[in-house]
Amino acid sequence: MTRRTPVTRRAFLGALGLGALGVAAACSGGSDERQTITVTEGPSGTEPEQTVDSDSDPDTSTSAPDDSAETPALPPASRAKMLELLFTTRMHRQRLAAAIDANERDAELLSMIRSDREAHEAVLAAEFQRIFGEPAPAEEGTADELGVSDPDEILGIVRGDATTAQNLFTDEMSAVSRFEAQIFGSIAASLATHRMVLS
Amino acid sequence: MSFRYLHETSEQAEGVAVVDALQAALAAEHAALWAYGLVAAYDADAASRVSDMVDQHQRSRDTAANLVANQGAAPVSPHAAYTSAEPVDDAASAHRLAITIESDCSAAWRVVIGCTDDPTLRGSALAALTESAMRLVSWRRMSDAAQLTEAFPGDPQLPDGV
Numbered sequence: 001m002t003r004r005t006p007v008t009r010r011a012f013l014g015a016l017g018l019g020a021l022g023v024a025a026a027c028s029g030g031s032d033e034r035q036t037i038t039v040t041e042g043p044s045g046t047e048p049e050q051t052v053d054s055d056s057d058p059d060t061s062t063s064a065p066d067d068s069a070e071t072p073a074l075p076p077a078s079r080a081k082m083l084e085l086l087f088t089t090r091m092h093r094q095r096l097a098a099a100i101d102a103n104e105r106d107a108e109l110l111s112m113i114r115s116d117r118e119a120h121e122a123v124l125a126a127e128f129q130r131i132f133g134e135p136a137p138a139e140e141g142t143a144d145e146l147g148v149s150d151p152d153e154i155l156g157i158v159r160g161d162a163t164t165a166q167n168l169f170t171d172e173m174s175a176v177s178r179f180e181a182q183i184f185g186s187i188a189a190s191l192a193t194h195r196m197v198l199s
Numbered sequence: 200m201s202f203r204y205l206h207e208t209s210e211q212a213e214g215v216a217v218v219d220a221l222q223a224a225l226a227a228e229h230a231a232l233w234a235y236g237l238v239a240a241y242d243a244d245a246a247s248r249v250s251d252m253v254d255q256h257q258r259s260r261d262t263a264a265n266l267v268a269n270q271g272a273a274p275v276s277p278h279a280a281y282t283s284a285e286p287v288d289d290a291a292s293a294h295r296l297a298i299t300i301e302s303d304c305s306a307a308w309r310v311v312i313g314c315t316d317d318p319t320l321r322g323s324a325l326a327a328l329t330e331s332a333m334r335l336v337s338w339r340r341m342s343d344a345a346q347l348t349e350a351f352p353g354d355p356q357l358p359d360g361v
Contacts, residue, residue, distance in 0.1 A: 181313060186309055189352040
């Protein structure tokens with residue numbers, strides 16, 4: 001059997017006040033600094049913009065930005081985008097295989113490029129597995145034949161593929177996580193060198 | 200100052216503060232500009248090519264310095280002199296030095312991409328990385344390297360000349 005202690009109204013309100021103070025302290029992180037957070041409407045269709053001003057020390061308001069504090073990290077590429085990058089890479093790798101078969105003159109150069117594209121595909125597949133927790137779909141493209149036999153035309157097709165892929169990776173690099181930005185940026189730079197050696 | 204020091208700091212880009220990454224890129228550009236004087240001295244035939252590359256490095260250096268200043272920091276200054284891993288005494292060793300410095304620049308700019316969410320800054324870093332990767336191919340071509348391109352320019356895991 002337990003005995004209940006009567007709680008007076010004053011004690012109840014006091015406890016409530018202490019609790020509110022505790023919550024406020026927790027929210028401020030125990031810091032003496034005062035922060036003013038202003039949320040403004042962003043351009044139509046965009047997330048609201050959040051501005052954080054610190055008025056505890058005027059000197060700190062112009063210091064180097066700390067992008068880890070208020071700015072949420074960018075997410076990895078979406079599943080659809082990753083598949084687009086992966087399938088494009090896979091298709092180009094297959095076209096390179098067809099190009100090597102059809103162009104004996106430049107087979108060594110094309111094999112070198114295919115080796116890079118195989119590495120790109122492997123890294124993209126590993127990243128897909130890491131983010132989505134499953135292997136990337138094993139769909140194959142439909143690029144068994146190039147439809148041309150002239151070596152220069154073949155090089156032109158491969159160069160066009162490199163341009164397309166470079167643009168894709170460059171565009172996607174701006175809005176993904178830092179880890180993926182590094183991968184996509186490096187692949188885009190690699191593709192620029194492919195265009196260079198194919199010229 | 201050794202050209203190879205940058206690789207030691209480029210493996211964990213995500214944990215690097217953006218200003219530190221930019222300072223490293225600026226330091227790499229300073230080193231490249233110094234080194235190209237040596238390259239030009241030992242390969243007169245490549246004078247025109249070197250001149251173009253120096254112009255590109257000057258632009259990248261200025262870009263890096265401005266970006267550092269925008270972060271509220273003082274841009275690092277160039278060292279008076281640098282040391283290379285091997286003596287430079289002919290055109291072949293000069294080419295190898297060029298490959299080393301472009302590898303350093305690639306690695307440094309790749310780190311910048313991986314330490315910021317700012318799309319404009321990522322774009323600037325990618326432009327510099329791409330230019331450096333293309334210069335690297337150019338030097339490998341001149342050195343008759345078996346492998347001209349690489350899958351991941353700026354990746355510190357890859358040895359030079361691969």
